[in-house]
Structures are given as structure tokens and as C-alpha cells.
Amino acid sequence: MGVVDLITRVNSICKKYEKYDLNKQREANVSGDDAFSRLYSAVESALETVLQKTEDLSSETNKAKAVAMNAEIRRTKARLLEGIPKLQRLALKQVKGLSKEELDVRNDLVLSLRDKIEAIPETSAPVVGGWEASTSYSNIRFDTNVSDHRIGSEYFEPTGESDQFKQEYEMKRIKQASDQGLDYIAEGLDTLKNMAQDINEELDRQEPLMDEIDTKIDKAATDLKSTNVRLKDTVTKLRSSRNFCIDIILLCILLGIAAFIYK
Amino acid sequence: MSSDPDKMMSKADKMTKLTLTRWSADWRGATELYEQAANGFRASNKYEKAKVALEKASKGQEMQASPWDAAKHMESAAALAQKLSIWNEVVDFYRKASELYVECGRAQPASDALGKAARALEDVKPDDAIQLYTDACEILEEDGRDQMAFDLYRACANVYIKLEKFTDAATFFLRLGVAADKCDATNSQCKAYLSAIILYLYAHDLQQAEKCYNDCSQIDAFLKSDQSRSASRLLTAYNEGDIEEIKKVASSSTVSNLDHMIIKLARKLPTGDVTAIQMNTNDDLDEDDLT
Numbered sequence: 001m002g003v004v005d006l007i008t009r010v011n012s013i014c015k016k017y018e019k020y021d022l023n024k025q026r027e028a029n030v031s032g033d034d035a036f037s038r039l040y041s042a043v044e045s046a047l048e049t050v051l052q053k054t055e056d057l058s059s060e061t062n063k064a065k066a067v068a069m070n071a072e073i074r075r076t077k078a079r080l081l082e083g084i085p086k087l088q089r090l091a092l093k094q095v096k097g098l099s100k101e102e103l104d105v106r107n108d109l110v111l112s113l114r115d116k117i118e119a120i121p122e123t124s125a126p127v128v129g130g131w132e133a134s135t136s137y138s139n140i141r142f143d144t145n146v147s148d149h150r151i152g153s154e155y156f157e158p159t160g161e162s163d164q165f166k167q168e169y170e171m172k173r174i175k176q177a178s179d180q181g182l183d184y185i186a187e188g189l190d191t192l193k194n195m196a197q198d199i200n201e202e203l204d205r206q207e208p209l210m211d212e213i214d215t216k217i218d219k220a221a222t223d224l225k226s227t228n229v230r231l232k233d234t235v236t237k238l239r240s241s242r243n244f245c246i247d248i249i250l251l252c253i254l255l256g257i258a259a260f261i262y263k
Numbered sequence: 264m265s266s267d268p269d270k271m272m273s274k275a276d277k278m279t280k281l282t283l284t285r286w287s288a289d290w291r292g293a294t295e296l297y298e299q300a301a302n303g304f305r306a307s308n309k310y311e312k313a314k315v316a317l318e319k320a321s322k323g324q325e326m327q328a329s330p331w332d333a334a335k336h337m338e339s340a341a342a343l344a345q346k347l348s349i350w351n352e353v354v355d356f357y358r359k360a361s362e363l364y365v366e367c368g369r370a371q372p373a374s375d376a377l378g379k380a381a382r383a384l385e386d387v388k389p390d391d392a393i394q395l396y397t398d399a400c401e402i403l404e405e406d407g408r409d410q411m412a413f414d415l416y417r418a419c420a421n422v423y424i425k426l427e428k429f430t431d432a433a434t435f436f437l438r439l440g441v442a443a444d445k446c447d448a449t450n451s452q453c454k455a456y457l458s459a460i461i462l463y464l465y466a467h468d469l470q471q472a473e474k475c476y477n478d479c480s481q482i483d484a485f486l487k488s489d490q491s492r493s494a495s496r497l498l499t500a501y502n503e504g505d506i507e508e509i510k511k512v513a514s515s516s517t518v519s520n521l522d523h524m525i526i527k528l529a530r531k532l533p534t535g536d537v538t539a540i541q542m543n544t545n546d547d548l549d550e551d552d553l554t
Contacts, residue, residue, distance in 0.1 A: 003523045190516035197450035204448065205410040 008191070036090040036106060043083055043113060050076045050120055077120055078173065084114045268303030271296045272316060279323070294323030298336075305343075314343040318356075325363070334363035338376055345383045353383055354391060361402070370406035374399040378415055389422050396422070400438075409442040413451055416442065417522060420458075424524050429466040433459040433475070440479070449484040456482075457490040457517070458525045460497070465528045469501055493517040501533065509533050 050073055057069045091106040237243075275296035279288040297320035304313035321336035341356030357380035364373035381395035396419035403412040416439040423432035436459040443452035456479040463472035476494050479485045493512055500508035512518065513529040521529075 004520055007519070007523060007526065187516055191520070194450075194516075194520040201410075201448045201451055204446070208408075 004191075004194070036087070036093070039083070039087055039090060040109065040113070043080055043087065043117075046076065046080055047113070047117060047120075050080070054120060073120065077117060080117045081114070084110065084117070087113070268300040268307070268309075268312070268316070271300040271303070272312075275300065275319070288326075290323045290326040294320050294327065297323055301336075301339075310343050310347055314340050314347070314352075317343065321359075330363040330366040331369075334360045334367070334372070334376070337363060338379075341376075341380065348387075350384060350387055350391075354380055354395070357395075361398075365402065370402050370408065371411065374402045374411070374415070377402070378418075381415075381418070385418075385422055385425075389426055392422055393419055400442075404442065409445050410448065412442050413439060413448075416455075421522070421524050424462075424528070429462045430468070430471070433462040433466075433471075436462065437475075444482070444484075449488070452482075453485050453488040453490040454521055456485050457494050458521050460494045461518070461521075461525055461529050461532070464497065464501065464532060469498075472501075473498060489517050497532075506533060 053069060053073055053076075057073070087110050088107070091103070091110045275293040278285075278293040278296070279290065281288060297316050301313045301316035301320060304310070304316055317336045317340035321333045321340065324330075324333035324336060337356050337360035341353050341360060344352040344356055357376045361373040361376040364370075364376060377395045377399035381392040381399065384392040384395065396415050400412045400415050400419075403409065403415070416435050420432040420435040420439075423429070423435065436455045439455040440452045440459070443449070443455060456475070460472050460475050460479075463469075463475055476491075476498060479494075480491065485491050493515060497509060497512045500506075500512060509532055513532050518529045519526055
């Protein structure tokens with residue numbers, strides 16, 4: 001199934017190039033093509049996907065799905081916020097050909113990005129204690145890696161249920177990497193399984209052909225051997241010294257007769 | 264021995280015509296001359312004449328009772344006719360070549376010849392192409408080499424898909440399943456059945472698809488396979504009108520391992536409104552689900 005491979009490859013190549021297109025658009029705004037702008041545009045695109053997910057979430061009716069999507073959004077937010085300090089470090093690094101103003105601009109960009117990330121709303125059904133759909137800092141900051149202790153008690157009352165949710169979320173965060181990895185592995189295994197089965201069938205198909213080739217070649221080989229033997233016999237007979245001498249003697253006689261006639 | 268192909272042709276023609284001085288045609292010499300003339304014409308790009316020369320060479324070989332060489336010449340003639348786009352000649356020549364191969368008792372080259380013909384005609388005369396593919400598959404099946412027929416069945420189904428005759432294409436996939444069953448190629452068999460079900464769904468035919476699924480589930484190998492699970496998920500998703508689920512199944516890895524044409528169709532599912540499909544009593548097509 002070479003075509004299936006072709007399709008997977010083309011898909012991945014297209015995805016790669018799509019990334020480049022978006023990058024080009026953003027690099028028009030951010031100067032230079034160094035590590036900073038790359039990371040910045042990556043973070044920005046991730047941010048956009050998260051915003052898209054929040055929009056989808058608002059139209060979601062299935063509660064379980066809403067919860068799952070919430071968890072996803074929180075997960076992505078946490079990851080993005082982890083990337084922010086690195087981005088800041090890159091921003092402060094002096095890069096060749098970059099002026100002082102641009103450096104400041106970068107710093108500001110990083111900070112604004114961070115604000116944007118933290119402002120991602122998480123709308124969920126109000127739990128006892130009132131986790132509202134809000135964009136205020138303290139509520140959202142709770143969900144990030146940065147400051148767990150800033151659980152402003154004036155914003156909500158911790159109940160058993162909310163504690164449970166918190167624990168679940170923590171566990172999910174820990175498992176997130178392995179989940180993703182397992183997903184990738186599962187996909188790869190599926191492709192491998194299919195390829196292996198196809199190879200199996202192809203080999204089955206080619207087995208009788210190989211047998212045929214085998215018999216034909218055996219026959220050809222025996223024919224060749226017998227021909228060789230005959231050829232060897234003929235050649236030895238031709239080149240045997242007796243015949244050779246006879247040929248020379250007869251040739252001399254002929255030459256003698258010719259000389260006699262012409263004299 | 265003249266090097267001018269035209270002269271060789273006329274000489275060879277004379278050798279084969281019976282006159283008062285010549286009571287039996289000298290086919291051997293004539294065939295040699297025809298072959299050389301054909302090479303000469305091909306070198307000088309006179310394809311029409313080369314084709315004629317090959318035809319006559321093939322006839323000569325036939326007269327000399329060597330159908331293999333005759334068939335080979337016929338195939339070359341057909342290839343030239345293809346280059347010149349004389350389609351009915353292409354069909355005739357390839358058919359003749361295939362018959363000659365069958366005379367030699369070699370089924371594989373026979374079906375290969377028909378397959379080449381069908382591929383040449385796919386765009387121009389798809390109905391003829393389908394007929395050629397079917398004949399090629401029959402030749403192989405008679406000889407008991409079903410596995411070679413898989414590719415031909417798939418190509419034939421692709422032609423039908425291009426013509427948008429989805430139920431016919433599904434029938435061919437089911438025939439592929441039968442052939443696969445004979446040689447225990449369970450993976451191909453299951454993939455063929457899943458493809459058929461997807462085709463029925465693409466053609467808005469939920470009842471047919473379900474019937475097909477039920478029939479195929481009688482077969483043990485299919486029942487236990489991944490493909491059957493994907494098929495049942497797809498059908499339940501259709502019955503519930505769950506578009507998300509349909510899309511998820513269509514982009515799953517099981518579907519992505521099928522033929523590329525089927526993958527394209529699967530990505531386009533669901534065609535039309537899903538809830539409407541259930542209420543829509545489709546005109547029942549009177550074709551067998553399974554051969």
C-alpha cells in the first residue's frame with residue numbers, strides 16, 4: 001500500500017508547510033528570524049487554538065464533554081505559561097542586528113502574550129462556592145503551575161467536590177504527557193499492523209511465483225550444463241593436434257600444386 | 264538484405280503471397296523481414312507502419328505455430344496503437360494477444376495484456392475498460408490465481424467510482440472479498456468489505472449498507488476484525504445521526520489504510536442530512552449484495 005504511505009507523508013508535509021505560512025504572516029510583525037520570534041509565533045498559534053476551543057466549549061451541550069474540554073484548556077494554558085519564562089529569557093538576550101527599541105518591544109510583547117494567556121476564560125457550570133465564568137486573575141491563576149497557594153479564599157469556598165476536581169486535575173496533568181505519548185504510539189502501531197498484514201499477503205502471493213522461477217531456472221541450468229559439455233567436446237575435437245597437422249599438410253600440398261600450375 | 268524498411272515489407276509481402284512460382288508461403292523468412300521492418304519503422308518514428316509490420320509479423324509467428332512470439336508482437340502492436348490513440352485497435356490487439364497467451368497456457372500474461380488494455384482505455388472508454396478488467400479477472404480465477412486478481416478488482420472499482428456508479432463499485436469490492444476468501448487473505452477481505460460498506464453509505468443507501476454489514480458478519484474473519492468494528496461504529500453513528508462520530512471514524516487509522524479513493528469518499532461522509540437518511544426509503548437497487 002505505497003499509496004497509504006504517500007498520503008501520510010503528504011499530509012505531514014502539508015502540515016509542516018502550513019506552519020510556515022502562518023509564521024510568515026506573523027514574522028511580518030515581529031522582526032528577525034531568530035529563536036525568539038519562532039517561539040513567540042508558536043506560542044501565539046497555540047493560544048489561538050485554545051481560544052478556538054473556548055468558543056467551541058460555549059456551544060457544547062454535553063456536560064461530560066464540557067468538563068473534558070475545560071480540562072484540556074487548563075492543560076494547554078499551563079503549558080503555555082510554562083513557556084513564557086523561556087520566552088522572556090530569549091527576549092532579553094541581545095541578538096545581532098536588533099536595536100534597543102526592538103528589544104524593549106519584545107519584552108512588552110512577551111508580557112502582553114502572558115496576559116492574554118492568563119485571560120483565557122474557563123467557563124464551567126457553577127460549582128458550590130461560585131467558580132464563575134470570570135476573567136479575573138486570581139481565579140485563573142489557581143489553575144496554573146505558578147502559584148497554587150494564591151487560592152484567594154474570598155473568591156470561592158473549597159468544598160469536597162472542588163477539592164476532588166482539583167486533585168483530578170493534578171493527576172491528569174501528571175498523566176498528560178504519557179497519554180499523548182500513548183496516543184502517538186497507538187497510531188504508529190496501527191499503521192505498522194496494517195503494513196505488516198499487507199506484507200504478509202504480498203509474500204503469500206509471491207510464494208508460488210518464486211517456486212515457478214525456481215523450477216524454470218533449474219531447467220535452464222541443466223540445459224546450460226549439457227550444452228557446455230557438448231561445446232567442450234566439439235572444441236577439443238576441433239583443436240586436437242592430429243586434425244591440425246592434417247590441415248597444415250593439406251594446405252602445403254595445395255600451395256605446391258598452385259605454385260606448380262603458375263610456374 | 265535491404266536496410267530500407269519499406270522494401271523489406273514489400274519483399275516479405277511477396278514471400279507470403281501464393282503465386283504460380285511460389286506454392287507455399289515462406290513464413291519464416293517473411294516473419295524475419297517483418298520484424299526487421301518494424302524495428303526500422305520504429306527507429307524512424309513511423310508508428311503507423313511499424314504497427315502494421317508488427318501485425319503481420321505476429322500473423323507469421325502464428326502460422327509458424329509459436330503463439331508466444333505472436334502474442335508478444337501483438338502486444339507491441341497494441342502499444343503502438345495506444346500511442347496513436349486508435350482505441351478500437353488497441354482493444355482488438357490486446358484481446359488477440361491475450362488469446363494467444365491463453366493458447367500457450369500462460370494465464371498471467373494473458374490477464375496482464377487485458378489489464379494493460381483496460382488501463383489504456385480507463386479515461387477514454389471506461390465501459391470497455393471495465394469489461395476488459397472483468398475478463399482479465401475471470402482468466403486469473405479460472406487458473407486459480409486469485410491473488411493476482413485483487414489489483415484488477417481494485418482498479419475496476421476505481422473506474423466505477425470515477426464514473427460515480429457506487430453500487431457497482433461496491434459489488435466489485437465484494438467480489439474482491441470472495442477472491443480473497445479463496446486464498447485466505449483475510450486482511451484484504453476485511454478491507455474490501457469495509458470499502459463496500461463505505462461506498463453504500465456514500466451513496467445514501469443505509470439499508471444496503473446495513474444489509475451488507477449483516478451479510479459480511481456471517482464471515483468469521485470479518486466479524487473479528489478491526490474493520491468490522493469500524494463498520495459497526497459507522498453504522499451506529501449513522502443511525503443516531505451523530506456527525507461527529509462519523510467524522511471520527513472516517514479519519515481513524517482503519518479507514519486510512521484503505522484505497523485512496525475510498526479514503527477520499529470516507530472523508531466526505533456524511534453525504535447529506537443524516538437523520539433524513541433513515542426516513543428516506545431509497546429505491547432499492549436490485550443487485551446482489553454478495554456474489
